[in-house]
Amino acid sequence: MKTIIVVGNGMVGYKFCEKFIAKTPKTNFKLIVFGNEARPAYDRVHLSAFFENQDAKSLELAPRDWYTKNNIELITNERVSDIHRKSKTITTVSDKQFSYDYLVLATGSTPFVPPIKGIEKDGVFVYRTIEDLEAMLAYAEKIKSINPKGKAAVLGGGLLGLEAAKAVRDMGLEPHVLEFAPKLMPRQLDERSSDMLQNKLESLGITIHLNKATSQILGENGFIAGIEFNNEEKLAVDMLVVSAGIRPCDELAKTCNLETGIRGGVVVNQKMQTSDPEIFAIGEVALYNEMIYGLVAPGYEMADVAVEQILGNEEILMSAKIDMSTKLKLIGVDVASFGDPFVSPDEGHAIVFENKAKGLYKRINVSHDGKSLLGGILVGDAEDYNMLHQIYLNGMTLPENSEDLILGARGEGGASFGSAMDLPDTAQICSCESVSKGSICNSITNGTCNNLKDIVSHTKATTGCGGCKPMVVDLINETLKSLGKEVKENICDHFDYTRQELFGIVKIKKIRTFNKALDVCGKGDGCEICKPLVASIFASIYNDTPNKETSIQDSNDRFLANIQRNGTYSVVPRIPGGEITPEKLIVIGEVGKKYNLYTKITGGQRIDLFGAHLNDLPAIWEELIDAGFESGHAYGKSLRTVKSCVGSAWCRYGMDDSVSFAIKLENRYKGLRSPHKIKGGVSGCIRECAEARGKDFGVIAVDGGYNLYVCGNGGATPKHALLLAEQIDGDMCLKYLDRFLMYYIRTAAPLMRTAAWLDKLEGGIEQLKKIVVEDSLQIAKELEKEMQGLVDAYECEWKQAIENKEIKTRFKHFVNVDDKDDNIAFVPMREQKIPELRQ
């Protein structure tokens, strides 16, 4: 048996282990892994997610027992301090000795902290580990309690610096980015795209300072209070995050005389071997082609090469050229750069499209013969990144007018280049896990895989940064289609039907319980996918509230409230159209006070009360219902809110009383269960203060009636709603809405919002107009009738719940005692409370 010691349990060190055990029977080798950090390896790439949920566990790449299960000895919190090449042993800080046959250095890098005067002060941070983030969070809280308008600066305007700026902004501090160069992301962007990005970031409240050399950190008593620049200008800040580049952790290599680079990094060859052939270096510590690669994808490839080399597959070498294309993963900011973003005039020329008003900048660099793509930059809209990146990587021939690559998406037409199926088989679709198009398509054609789930578990594609997912899905669907297989979206293992098919069966066979549905057309005992889906179908056909068959409801529906991260619930009374009397506001305030709830105005024009114990829900609702409130269905896949602007009742531009119409619509469709949630909006004029076009349905008052828009979406993939009918009156608007909503409810896939549904509807909005407005399918009357039936059958489910003693007992946390859940704890936050953090 041979021993491999891996020094460093970061992303690349972990990947080495994963690849190793995937390729070799466990018995031949013993793997020992040392990690300097307290936790097993975690996903550093998505480190910023920690600010949102503070859930270290969800970042973990594999739990501790994964290592045990695979016979890997993982020793965390233990730094390797020396390598003795002669005796082939290592020692650790606590003076333990281990021998190795092969040694793999995966020690990564540390943030480079420039030697600026005062940089050691408290309040100066780096951004690399979970501990760094925890320390930043704690410090930010402290600052905010002293100065609610606290400021934080980030030193460095590169990829990571911008991510850090977004993070400090999310922490509630005023963010400033300090960059030495005259542009942002100097390695990836040219000046014009940097300008565009700067505008975008400044509109998000991030102030950018370019051409700024920091000369010292100011502040007394050891705390940072400001920054001074070379030109003696000053900026008062309460915190600083240094993101000025990385330095490879190569001390171990230096002390045992392995060859290192002038500016650091352990020199490796194409086999990932260091100057000692039994010692390998991979990831951010390795100096390959005289470069340190600060990205995971090259690190993962290095891990793979090292594994193959140790297993004797000497022909597997590191690629000669490393792709450094990147996409910034800040929410709300699309920035990508691929290949050579700058290109010199003797190699090729740039084609640039810029629209300042829309914040768009697209640049592609094309060879002089117009045949190949050398690189490019996208700001404002990076949707085409995956495809352009593939064209670049695979050296695909460009269309005759290469500008079509960035201008092709004009109008509603879509991009001008072909589908993912046009790529060569060798095209690397998932660069994180090096999965080629060929291996995805072949596993489908040869029957190894049949769907996305199979592909993910078989190839691991999409499990790294996740950026490749849309392309992987396209490839799977197209390949299945080319095999003549129907791309069928079966609900789950228990029902071999799509939602639409099951909807029809339930309706025709008049099925009314889940057991019956399983017995008639399903198999097994159901699961967390089909149960709520069938419940939603029952609700859409019979308007059964979730009180009818509680055990098949999603947990939120079962308890008629949204579960929060600590197992407590939120309470959202309906406030139709956002209109509320002072008396009702007082009731909400009193209930909030009595039950010690955190209150917040939501983005849906109403009020959310958070942190209610399960046991308290019935009492809280009793008081609210007494005051005339109803359930807001914030927990259900059902109508949420119909937002309104104040409209002609007050506004000098109003064309109509939008509040009245919004209330009418909200009351008509409240409680309506659907494949996903539905939101509406009514604006009194085209200034659109209710953001109606961001909703599933939106009504805008115009001269001569209403314009009705449908299938808009905010959320993860924003889409403006499209015009369905113009200048119609209120009654017509209701008619069209009844038809539209009912048709959506009947035909959409589970958890598909109207915007996504329209995308899939053959013929798009024109087809929808035919069905809804012209009644081309001759089902309009039927749809209207069904909707009216549902409207008439509406009942507030919370009222049902508190009036029925049996239903009420559902809300006890324990069946055998009346206690509340004693595992729940809160901490104070700005005069209210929030859940205590879990480790």
Added chain:
Amino acid sequence: MESILEKYSKVDNSEVKIWFKAAMVTDFPENGGACVKYKDKQIAVFNFKRKNSWYACQNLCPHTLEMILSRGMIGDDEGIPKVASPMYKKTFSLETGENLNGDLEAIATYPIKIENNFVYIGFSE
């Protein structure tokens, strides 16, 4: 926080020293769960009517460390009875406690029996 997880460990039938009389059969929803308090422990109990079986396991979701498993939906994964945590839908076998859709540590399961319309859970201490 580790300590709260350590409170729960699997009890085999042979290790049962105490049969705790938890509540009436009718206190539990059919094909769903409810939570039982025993000393300082929270135990999720499921009346899997479709299989005519009862199951007991820790109420603590090992992923979120919240006391919520009893509020999850039950069902089967290729015949294995399972519960899905209501927070992020991690699923666990009700027979072995194994995490069926991930690498989380298994949850603790407990013996359960029905006598004279009462539900009893088996503990070793």
